[in-house]
Amino acid sequence: MKHNFPQVDLPVEMLAWRDVTEDILNLYRQSCRLKACIFALCTEGTITASINLMEHEIKKNDLIILMPGTIIQLNEQVEKVRLCFVGFSSHCVNGINLLQATMGSFSKIWDNPIISVTDLVASYFVDYFALLTRISISHPTATSTAMAQSSLHSILLGINALYANRPQSILAKSRKEEICQKFVQLVIENYMTERRAQFYADKLGISQSYISRLEKRIITRLQREMRKLG
Numbered sequence: 001m002k003h004n005f006p007q008v009d010l011p012v013e014m015l016a017w018r019d020v021t022e023d024i025l026n027l028y029r030q031s032c033r034l035k036a037c038i039f040a041l042c043t044e045g046t047i048t049a050s051i052n053l054m055e056h057e058i059k060k061n062d063l064i065i066l067m068p069g070t071i072i073q074l075n076e077q078v079e080k081v082r083l084c085f086v087g088f089s090s091h092c093v094n095g096i097n098l099l100q101a102t103m104g105s106f107s108k109i110w111d112n113p114i115i116s117v118t119d120l121v122a123s124y125f126v127d128y129f130a131l132l133t134r135i136s137i138s139h140p141t142a143t144s145t146a147m148a149q150s151s152l153h154s155i156l157l158g159i160n161a162l163y164a165n166r167p168q169s170i171l172a173k174s175r176k177e178e179i180c181q182k183f184v185q186l187v188i189e190n191y192m193t194e195r196r197a198q199f200y201a202d203k204l205g206i207s208q209s210y211i212s213r214l215e216k217r218i219i220t221r222l223q224r225e226m227r228k229l230g
Helices: 021-030 106-111 120-136 143-162 175-190 197-204 208-228
Strands: 014-020 032-034 038-043 045-049 052-061 063-068 071-077 082-089 114-116
Touching: 014 120, 014 143, 038 120, 038 143, 045 208, 052 063, 052 114, 063 143, 082 120, 082 143, 106 143, 114 143, 120 143, 175 197, 175 208, 197 208
Parallel strands: none
Antiparallel strands: 014 082, 032 071, 038 063, 038 082, 045 052, 045 071, 063 114
């Protein structure tokens, strides 16, 4: 049950970019685990991604929220893709209480890291990310930890409002998907100290044989993604 993923962090407290294209996205073709916290908005095209080993299709006006600890891999794109994003380093994030900042929506965000927004809401994020891009590019070392944490906190508050107003039916998952996501989350949280299948079975309230089937399914998915990388 041991899977080692490259750890990805940011070299500065806050980094933003308003026009991310295929050249930059290609850096994430290999699975990696984020130490940083990243928010991205798809402004053009469609791309598939594996987030915490679950497949997702990302399209225009999809907001992607990647919390620290997220396992991410970008897969195929069917057309030209553009995104804007802002990311915050692990050092910056460590000064924020994520659970408190998201006011109860943390589990929803973790389980549903992609949320579609309207053109109007998307324009707000585009404008804000453009502002943060100007700041992070013009004065990358001048962005203090306090300033970065203030920006992170304001984004989290806005995202919390989006999830709080979203009907639960839209965020609903099948029982199988829910168990799989909870299993992945438990592994992410405990893989350094706990590798017994029975531990995870007890936590999820399912049989050890079902855990074994989940593990095989996830390993098969990882192997398939690794073969894509050649």
